[in-house]
Amino acid sequence: MAQQDSGILQFASFCSTLDTGFWHKLSHKKLNEYKLNEGKVDIWGSYTNGDVGGLPTRLSLDYSAFEKLESTTRSYNSPGILLITNTVEKFKTTSKEKLLEETSQLIWSDICTGAAVTDPSLLTRFHLFTFANLKKYQYQYWFAFPALLPEKPVQASAPLPIKSYFTEPQTKSLVSSWDSFHQSNPGIGFFLVKMGDETVDIRLLTEFDQVYGKDPQKVVVGFCDPCTLESNPGWPLRNFLALIAKQWSSSVSQLSVLCFRDRTREGQRDVGHSLFYEKVDIPNFVVGSPNTSPKSVGWEKNAKDKLSHRKVDLSSSMDPVRLAESSVDLNLRLMKWRLMPSLDIQVIQETRCLLLGSGTLGCNVARCLIGWGIRNITLVDNGKVSYSNPARQSLFEFDDCANGGKPKAETAAEQLKKIFPGVNAKGVTLSIPMPGHTVGTTAVAIEAVQKDCKALEQLVESHDVVYLLMDTRESRWLPTLLTTTMGKLCINAALGFDTYMVMRHGYRPDPQLDIPAAQTGGTPGNVLGCYYCNDVVAPTDSTRDRTLDQQCTVSRPGLSMIAAALAVELMASVLQHPLKGLASADSGDDDSDGESNLGLVPHQIRGFLSRFQNVLPASRSFDKCTACSEQVVSCYKKEGFDFLLKTFNTPNFLEDLTGLSKLFSETLDDQVWELSDDEN
Numbered sequence: 153m154a155q156q157d158s159g160i161l162q163f164a165s166f167c168s169t170l171d172t173g174f175w176h177k178l179s180h181k182k183l184n185e186y187k188l189n190e191g192k193v194d195i196w197g198s199y200t201n202g203d204v205g206g207l208p209t210r211l212s213l214d215y216s217a218f219e220k221l222e223s224t225t226r227s228y229n230s231p232g233i234l235l236i237t238n239t240v241e242k243f244k245t246t247s248k249e250k251l252l253e254e255t256s257q258l259i260w261s262d263i264c265t266g267a268a269v270t271d272p273s274l275l276t277r278f279h280l281f282t283f284a285n286l287k288k289y290q291y292q293y294w295f296a297f298p299a300l301l302p303e304k305p306v307q308a309s310a311p312l313p314i315k316s317y318f319t320e321p322q323t324k325s326l327v328s329s330w331d332s333f334h335q336s337n338p339g340i341g342f343f344l345v346k347m348g349d350e351t352v353d354i355r356l357l358t359e360f361d362q363v364y365g366k367d368p369q370k371v372v373v374g375f376c377d378p379c380t381l382e383s384n385p386g387w388p389l390r391n392f393l394a395l396i397a398k399q400w401s402s403s404v405s406q407l408s409v410l411c412f413r414d415r416t417r418e419g420q421r422d423v424g425h426s427l428f429y430e431k432v433d434i435p436n437f438v439v440g441s442p443n444t445s446p447k448s449v450g451w452e453k454n455a456k457d458k459l460s461h462r463k464v465d466l467s468s469s470m471d472p473v474r475l476a477e478s479s480v481d482l483n484l485r486l487m488k489w490r491l492m493p494s495l496d497i498q499v500i501q502e503t504r505c506l507l508l509g510s511g512t513l514g515c516n517v518a519r520c521l522i523g524w525g526i527r528n529i530t531l532v533d534n535g536k537v538s539y540s541n542p543a544r545q546s547l548f549e550f551d552d553c554a555n556g557g558k559p560k561a562e563t564a565a566e567q568l569k570k571i572f573p574g575v576n577a578k579g580v581t582l583s584i585p586m587p588g589h590t591v592g593t594t595a596v597a598i599e600a601v602q603k604d605c606k607a608l609e610q611l612v613e614s615h616d617v618v619y620l621l622m623d624t625r626e627s628r629w630l631p632t633l634l635t636t637t638m639g640k641l642c643i644n645a646a647l648g649f650d651t652y653m654v655m656r657h658g659y660r661p662d663p664q665l666d667i668p669a670a671q672t673g674g675t676p677g678n679v680l681g682c683y684y685c686n687d688v689v690a691p692t693d694s695t696r697d698r699t700l701d702q703q704c705t706v707s708r709p710g711l712s713m714i715a716a717a718l719a720v721e722l723m724a725s726v727l728q729h730p731l732k733g734l735a736s737a738d739s740g741d742d743d744s745d746g747e748s749n750l751g752l753v754p755h756q757i758r759g760f761l762s763r764f765q766n767v768l769p770a771s772r773s774f775d776k777c778t779a780c781s782e783q784v785v786s787c788y789k790k791e792g793f794d795f796l797l798k799t800f801n802t803p804n805f806l807e808d809l810t811g812l813s814k815l816f817s818e819t820l821d822d823q824v825w826e827l828s829d830d831e832n
Contacts, residue, residue, distance in 0.1 A: 161308040161432065164379040166199070166278075166297040166387045167208040168452055168462075173215030175466055179286050181218065182236060190242075193218075193234040197278060199388075201341070201376035202226035202415050205425070209379045209386045211278065211297065223339030226414055228376055230276040236284060243283035243292055243461075252448060255279045256298040260445030263395045269357045272342035275391040281461075294461040295452040299390040300445065302435030306393060311383055311411070314426040321350040327423060329354045330412070341376035342392055345410050360400060368403060371396075374410035377427070385411045385427065394446075397434050407432045416491070477574035484525050494749050497525065499727050504528040506611055508584065508631055509621030510560040511535070512707075513645050515547040516716030517619055518564065522572045524724060529568065529575060530611060533560040534583040544709065582607055586626040587778075591800045601800065602793050605630070612638055617723055620644040620683065621716075630796070632682050632779040633788055636660055641726065641733045644683045645719040647707045652715040654722060655756040657682040658773050658780065659733025674736030675770045680755050685774040708761055718757050725750040737770035776815065778806040 186193070197213045198221055211230060221229050233255060237243045259277050262268040268275050282293035318326065325348075333343065333354040344363050346353040354374070355363050364371055373396065379386035389409065396407065411427040437446040454460045481497075488495045505521055507514045510533035521529055536557030542548045547564040562579030569577050583604050585591070591601045612618055612634040620628045620642065628644065635642035639661035645654045658680035729735040729748040737755035747753070755770035775781055787795045787809065798805050807813040 159308065159310065161306040161429075162384055163299070163390055164209045164381055164384045164386050165450075166211045166295075166378075166452070168280075168295040169210045169212040170293075170464075171212070171214035172466060172469060174213045174217055175284075175289070175291060175464070177215040177218060178234075178236075178282075179284060179289070182284055182286060186236060188238055190236065190238060193236075195232045195234045195280065196221045197230045197232055198227050199230060199276070199378040199386075200226045200228070201378055201413050203378065203380050204415060204417065205380045207380050211276075211295075211378075213280075225334075226376075227339075228276075228341035229273050229339055230278055231273060232278040232280055234280045234282070236282050238283075240283050240285075240292065243281070246281070248281070248294070248296075248451060251279055251281060252296050252298055252450060253445070255296060256300060256448035256450075257445045259298055259391055260300060260394075260439075263391070263398050266399065268391075268395050269360075269399060272340060272357060272392070272395075275342065275395060276388050288465075289467040290463070290465045292461050292463050296450045297387055297452065298448045298450040299387060300394045300437060301447045301449060302394070302397070303438050304435070306433055306435050308409075308432040309430045311385075311427040311429055313382075313424065314410070314428050315424055317428045317430065318352070319350065322347075322352050323423065325350065326352040326354070327421075330414070341388070342395075343374050345372040345374045345408075347372055357395075366403065368405075370406045370408065371400070371404045372408040372410065374412050377411035377413050379411070380413070380425070382425075382427075385409070385429075393432070393435055394437055397437055401434045401436075404434060407434055473573040476572060480522070480525050480572065480574065492749060496728060496749070500724055501525040501527060503617055503723075503727060504615040505530070505723075506615035506618045507531045507621060508619060508627075509533060509623070510547075510564045510579070511541070511621070511623065512544050512712040513621035513647070513716050513719075514619075515545045515564060516713050517621060517645070517719055518568055518577075519546055519571070520717050520720040522568065522575050524720065527574065527576055528615075529565075530578045530580060530615065531561045531564045531568075532580045532582050532584075532608075532611065533564075534581055535560045537563055544712070580607070580611065582611075584608060584622070584627050584630055585796065585800055586624070587629050587799050587806060588626055588803075589800060591797065593801075598797065601797070605793055605796055609634060612640060615640070617641045617643060619719060621719075628683055629779050632657065632684060633784060636682065636780040637785050637788060641723070642682070643719050643723050645715045646683075647711055647715060649706055650708050650711065650761040652711055652718075652759045652761070653756060654715055654718045654759075655683065656680065656722060656726060656733070661733070674738060675755065675772055676736050677731065677734040679772050680737060681771045681773045682777060682780040684779040685777045686771060711761055714759065714761070718759075721750070722754070722757065725753045729753050738768070739770055740768045776810040776812050778810055778812070781810055783810050 195213065195217045197211045197217060199211045203210065223229060235251070237246065255277055259275065262274040277298065279296040279298070280293060282291060284291050314323065329352055337356065340356070342357060344355040344357060344360060346355060346363050373392070375388055375392055377386045378388070389411070396404070409429040409432050413423065413426045415422045415425060439446055451459055454462050484497045488497055503526060505526055505528065507517055507529065510531045514531060514533070518529055518531060537548045537552040537560055538557055539553045542550055542552065547567040552558045552563050559579065559581045561581055565577040565579035568575055585601050585604055591597055608630065612631065618631055618635050618640050620631055622628060632642065635657060639659070641659055642657035644657065646652065659677045725748045726733055726735060728750050735747065735753045738752040740752055740754065754768040757766055757768060759766045773780055778784060784806070804813060
């Protein structure tokens, strides 16, 4: 490789990024812990070497900055010092030069003692100087990212893209070695690079003598570079060169530097934006006395590109409810920004969800929905909280069981709003009329059932997604009919002892809508079967003559959490598909990840916890289905409540209507049909 022309090495300085949660946490600590104390506080920020092009060289702080951060992939910690003044006057008059000098001295001391060799994050120390007006939630602050100044500017060859210097085998070896290094040493962003003909080995700085010996001719070092520019390294390299000059300049004759950048672009890992400096001069640092550090720079410029402090006014957003909302949204935005740019968050957040059943499944589904930022959730149940519920049903407490128990749906909705005040949660106490549960012929009884049917119809109509999470099989019949008739997405979840079933029903929107053609392959979403399509009997009263173990859902404790999470994630995958509910069912039997941004969109997920196994069957709708077949839907549209009343009161009505009765009579082995009414 021909040597590049030399020039002055110019570094991209850090830009501070502070999340709203940081200021909220700072305000809380100032009021409850620091009070009038103006002592220095240890904080932690982080930077990443995985940013996409165009972003500045960022050092970020959020609500977790007051505790030492756990290192994550492509994220590296920076220790900092926070100094809060009690008055704006002191903020203005405090010597900024002295503050910078104090932090620079700490960095230089760590370099001289070798502490920075063992813990290189000490090279990225920063200082945050601030005044907080907690009455108005207004803040003035100034960041310093100290960089030690050499006697002369650093000279270096022109930067090369890594692919121009490293061969393909070397690049693959670099990535493999880095992954092993990072797994063993998470959070270490400075390292040695041992070059071979086709290999690249990443090693700790503490292994310098083992890697290069006492008299190395050429040393290659690397660091995780937060800069995204094509011609400049990031700020951390400045103090890294100071460490090299102090610790190894007497033995190193030539220095090369790898600026390692590890991005994900369109779902693919990409290190091609990394830079390589074939030759970097080792700088010389001058100190006035053994107890002083070299001169330094590092105060951040404001938005007008001037050396001055910044201001932020959060009076409109520091309300705790608004803060909770912004924090939930932030997690989703980070998913989009860092991992999945094509993720459509808004379509999920705006979805109105109706949860029929507020028990074990209902509580867990509701919790998972607010994790996705869902704002509108309605919970329906006709029961009250009992003493057996709080241990398994995550939205209830012991006090909810007293005096006969509080209504389940309303209590779950209230608790949901306590967890996330930004959710519009509503609880409705409602009994769902069921086939096989005779209504009777009195006017009072019929009027009560008609009222319940009307209420359920209105609820289904006013929501986008309906979850069937009830205990009994027959309670799912009317919601299945309504969601089919109204063209709503229906997600069904049911539990056994150590098995579960999660499925989406066939999606049949208004035929007048402009429906795009379904993609080829798989079973189209509009012809998928419902919960009843695999059963060839009408739903009957499964609650009669139950023993104690049959009156409750007897399941392994973790089963409902798994099924509930899968039910919500299935909805999210459907909503991210271009065809939404019309998406063909993915079976997972090939290498395809599905057309949804989130991967596969199966019809059913049947899980076997005893084997820790899932299968993804798909089936078409049954033309004699007692819930979603054309005969049933047409009769309901034509006759309305009169049809429902006959269904509730007349045995075998649905079998006769759909032709199941005739099918039974023509079947020689009647025992086959009797087995299908067992529970899941």
